[in-house]
Amino acid sequence: MSAGITGVGKYVPERILTNQDLEKIVDTNDEWIRTRTGIEERRIADDDVDTADMAYQASKQAIENAEIKPEEIDLILVATVTPDKSFPTVSCMLQERLGATKAAAMDISAACAGFMYGVITAKQFIDTGVYKHVLVVGAEKLSKITDWKDRNTCVLFGDGAGAAVIGKVSGDRGIKSFELGADGAGGKYLQQKDNYIQMNGREVFKFAVRQMPESSLNVVKQAGLSKEDVDYLVPHQANIRIMEAARNKLDIPVDKMATSVKKYGNTSSASIPIALAEAVESGDVKDDDFVVLVGFGGGLTWGAVGLKWGK
Ligand code: ACO
Numbered sequence: 001m002s003a004g005i006t007g008v009g010k011y012v013p014e015r016i017l018t019n020q021d022l023e024k025i026v027d028t029n030d031e032w033i034r035t036r037t038g039i040e041e042r043r044i045a046d047d048d049v050d051t052a053d054m055a056y057q058a059s060k061q062a063i064e065n066a067e068i069k070p071e072e073i074d075l076i077l078v079a080t081v082t083p084d085k086s087f088p089t090v091s092c093m094l095q096e097r098l099g100a101t102k103a104a105a106m107d108i109s110a111a112c113a114g115f116m117y118g119v120i121t122a123k124q125f126i127d128t129g130v131y132k133h134v135l136v137v138g139a140e141k142l143s144k145i146t147d148w149k150d151r152n153t154c155v156l157f158g159d160g161a162g163a164a165v166i167g168k169v170s171g172d173r174g175i176k177s178f179e180l181g182a183d184g185a186g187g188k189y190l191q192q193k194d195n196y197i198q199m200n201g202r203e204v205f206k207f208a209v210r211q212m213p214e215s216s217l218n219v220v221k222q223a224g225l226s227k228e229d230v231d232y233l234v235p236h237q238a239n240i241r242i243m244e245a246a247r248n249k250l251d252i253p254v255d256k257m258a259t260s261v262k263k264y265g266n267t268s269s270a271s272i273p274i275a276l277a278e279a280v281e282s283g284d285v286k287d288d289d290f291v292v293l294v295g296f297g298g299g300l301t302w303g304a305v306g307l308k309w310g311k
Contacts, residue, residue, distance in 0.1 A: 003126035004169030005119075006133075006311050007068070009061025010277035011054050012160040012264060013045040019155070026151040033155045038240025042158030042265030044143045050084040052093040054161035055139035058273070059098060062135065066165035070098040073165075074131035076105040077121060079114025079138045079269035081192070081298070082145060083107055090139060100135070110182075111190070112236050113295040114138055114269035115162070116303025120178045122166035137163040138269030147196035156238070157197070158265035162273025169311050173288065177222035177306040179215050182299050183207075190298035204300075208242040211302045213249030216294045219306035220250070223290070227251050231289035232309075234279060236296055237261035237271035246294060258284070268297065285309050 018041045019030035033039055045054065055078055063070055076098075078091040091105035110117040115138035122134035139161035148154050168174075189203040212235055220230055227250050235243045237260055247257045258275035267274060272295050279285040287310035294304040 001168045001170065002174035003123040003166055004174030004307060004311070005164045006167040006169060007062045007064070007066025007165040008163065008273065008277040008280050009058045009065055010160070010162045010274040011057035012043040012274065013049060013054070015044045015046065016041050017044050022155055025148060026154060028151045028155055037156060038259070038261050039155065039265045040262045043160055045141050045159040051080055051082050051139045051141045052084055052090045054141070054159065055090055055094050055137045055163070056097050058139065058161035058163040059094060059135055059137055062163035062165050063098070066133070066167065068133055068165065070100040071102055073100040073103040073133050073135050075122070075125060075134045076100060076103045077108055077118040077134065077136045079108045079110060079118045080140055081109060081111050081114070081268060082141045094137065110297065110301045111299055112238065112266070112268045112271065112297025113299070113301035113303045114297070115272045116293065116295045116305060117180060117301070119164065119166060119305055120180055120303060123175050123178070126166055126168060132167055134166045135163060136166055137161060138273050140268045140270050142268055145192055145195060145197055150196070152201060153197050153199050156266050158267050160264055160267040160270045160274055162270045162277055164273055164276070173308045173310040175305055175307045177219040178304065179218050180303045182301045184299065186300035187298070190300070205242065207300055208238065208296050209245040211296050212242060212246040212294050215302055215304035216246045216292050217249055219292060219304045223306040225290060229290050230292055231256065232279060232285050232291045233257045234272055234276050234291065234293045236294065237264065237275055238266045250292070
């Protein structure tokens with residue numbers, strides 16, 4: 001028995017900001033945003049809703065879905081670049097609110113690849129038998145570090161949270177392969193500066209269309225499989241053109257890739273668990289499917305996992 005995902009959950013704020021709404025804020029238009037990014041709308045959290053609030057909602061769902069009690073959680077890992085405070089961490093706030101009395105807790109900062117860093121860290125604790133249940137959360141309130149005067153970035157991001165419980169799964173199910181990486185030399189292309197996200201879109205794009213396809217294929221090969229064996233792809237939801245590059249590399253049809261980017265924009269570390277939770281809920285991901293999760297982000301960072309789905 002190896003480590004796998006035993007439960008998933010998600011939360012997105014109710015407030016919708018459409019491309020047409022953005023036309024009133026900055027010099028942009030719906031057609032530019034849709035054709036360059038695939039985004040149609042995104043969710044924005046109210047002022048009194050914090051990252052920890054969204055993380056809590058997604059976590060509650062994931063814990064229920066995993067059919068465990070909060071007291072059974074051994075470790076909470078929250079991936080976020082928008083913590084409510086530098087300390088206490090979002091993971092500690094979550095530990096209290098969930099009543100996860102036994103759990104250790106820490107935040108992970110790896111930008112949009114944060115959830116992948118969390119899942120792969122959790123896997124190590126499960127495989128060694130040290131822990132039984134690890135809660136991994138990706139939660140972001142990007143709207144608070146978005147420069148609403150900068151059309152290059154403000155059209156891209158949204159708020160939300162996704163969560164997964166990692167534990168032992170049955171038979172030959174579970175995480176078969178993973179890859180993690182970083183390239184600090186590219187950090188300057190995507191950073192928080194003067195409180196806001198600053199990005200060299202073209203450089204990030206070039207990095208992402210190279211890294212996401214490469215990492216996706218690497219985890220398939222590492223699992224001893226070939227492209228034909230891939231049933232579903234959940235890429236980081238940053239830009240449909242970047243996601244398409246990964247899909248083309250794996251040669252899989254359009255309906256085998258999660259595409260929630262059009263509804264939620266780029267929610268950074270939350271995007272993969274939100275997309276995964278929706279794919280499981282809709283039945284797009286079924287027991288024994290071979291699923292690839294792959295992300296990239298500021299840092300620069302990246303991470304991918306190949307897993308056989310099911311408890
Ligand atoms: N509306 C209208 N025009 C715009 C907008 C906008 N919202 N934003 C930029 N433009 C203009 C620019 O000013 C520029 O105009 P100019 O040529 O007159 O100077 C032009 O559009 C830029 O065009 P392109 O460079 O051809 O745009 P491109 O096809 O590269 O798309 C984009 C830009 C969408 C930002 C793309 O580069 C991209 O997706 N990059 C990756 C971004 C990303 O994924 N970031 C998240 C990383 S994950 C994380 O860690 C947060």
